[in-house]
Amino acid sequence: MFTGAAAALLVALALAILRAIKGPTVFDRALAGNTVGSLAILLLAVVGFLTGRPEFLDIALTYGLLNLIGTLAVLKFFRHGDLAYDPEEGRER
Amino acid sequence: MEAIINMALLTLLGVVTLAIVVQRSLLSVVILTSIYSFLMASVMIVLDAVDVAMTEASVGAAVSTVLLLGALYLTKSREETPRRSRALPLLLSLAVGAMLVWGTLVLPPFGTADTPIHQHVAPRYINDVMGEVGIPNIVTAILADYRGFDTLGETTVIFVAGIGVLLLLGGLRRQDPEEGTPEDPS
Numbered sequence: 001m002f003t004g005a006a007a008a009l010l011v012a013l014a015l016a017i018l019r020a021i022k023g024p025t026v027f028d029r030a031l032a033g034n035t036v037g038s039l040a041i042l043l044l045a046v047v048g049f050l051t052g053r054p055e056f057l058d059i060a061l062t063y064g065l066l067n068l069i070g071t072l073a074v075l076k077f078f079r080h081g082d083l084a085y086d087p088e089e090g091r092e093r
Numbered sequence: 094m095e096a097i098i099n100m101a102l103l104t105l106l107g108v109v110t111l112a113i114v115v116q117r118s119l120l121s122v123v124i125l126t127s128i129y130s131f132l133m134a135s136v137m138i139v140l141d142a143v144d145v146a147m148t149e150a151s152v153g154a155a156v157s158t159v160l161l162l163g164a165l166y167l168t169k170s171r172e173e174t175p176r177r178s179r180a181l182p183l184l185l186s187l188a189v190g191a192m193l194v195w196g197t198l199v200l201p202p203f204g205t206a207d208t209p210i211h212q213h214v215a216p217r218y219i220n221d222v223m224g225e226v227g228i229p230n231i232v233t234a235i236l237a238d239y240r241g242f243d244t245l246g247e248t249t250v251i252f253v254a255g256i257g258v259l260l261l262l263g264g265l266r267r268q269d270p271e272e273g274t275p276e277d278p279s
Contacts, residue, residue: 003094006094006098010098010101010102013101013102013105013132014101014105017105017108017109017128020109020112020124020125020128021108021109021112021116021125026118026120026121026124029120029121029124029125030124032124032128033124033125033127033128036128036131036132037127037131037154040131040132040134040135040150043098043135043138044135044138047095047098047135047138047139050094050095051095051141056138056143059138059143059146059147062147062150062151063131063134063150066150066151066154066155067131067154069155069158069159070127070154070155070158070159073158073159073162074120074123074124074127074158074162077120077162077165077166078120081166
């Protein structure tokens with residue numbers, strides 16, 4: 001069962017990467033990047049069970065946090081053109 | 094099964110690397126490098142190097158994405174096509190790569206237990222770690238205790254590098270485009 005899940009995840013990973021490479025707009029690429037991060041988390045969990053060491057699940061949680069940071073940074077840069085944008089000042093520092 | 098997962102991940106890594114080289118929009122390149130890091134971290138996990146995978150994911154996917162975006166603010170958003178011919182760099186990197194592959198041919202087979210590196214200090218670590226340090230994870234014990242000063246030095250280097258990057262980015266950012274200084278990044 002875990003073997004099948006791993007195979008399906010690899011196929012999904014390939015499709016997401018295809019979208020990241022082709023993807024006409026930056027949003028397609030950002031979404032594909034986030035999807036790759038999520039699939040990496042799932043793959044980590046499945047590989048943990050495949051090799052009989054489900055302790056890897058804790059690391060999967062940390063990956064979730066890291067995935068969020070990267071995507072947020074890309075989107076904030078795309079929205080404001082600058083990472084140091086402060087919404088209270090209303091303009092770039 | 095693990096070998097098949099590794100082959101699939103490495104193939105995808107190659108595809109992403111080619112895409113990074115071909116891609117001219119730098120924001121897309123940043124996203125692709127973050128994808129590369131997540132794939133690399135997955136390879137590390139399949140290879141059972143969980144600590145390296147953790148470092149790769151946090152540094153490669155999170156911190157360097159933010160740093161690259163910070164650098165992207167100071168440059169143009171498209172990479173220009175180089176004017177000179179790219180044949181010589183390609184040949185040079187192919188030659189270096191071929192030499193490295195040639196060098197791996199004389200290495201002992203992967204996972205062999207009786208290689209020289211496993212004869213000298215490894216048995217001592219395996220036998221004495223529990224008595225001397227008391228941490229069940231031998232890799233952590235070696236990194237944090239036996240090589241404690243080494244790790245302290247590495248941490249200092251990374252700290253200094255971080256300060257350098259922050260000074261570079263912060264120092265350039267103060268020249269606001271509205272003030273019209275000569276060093277105007279746009």
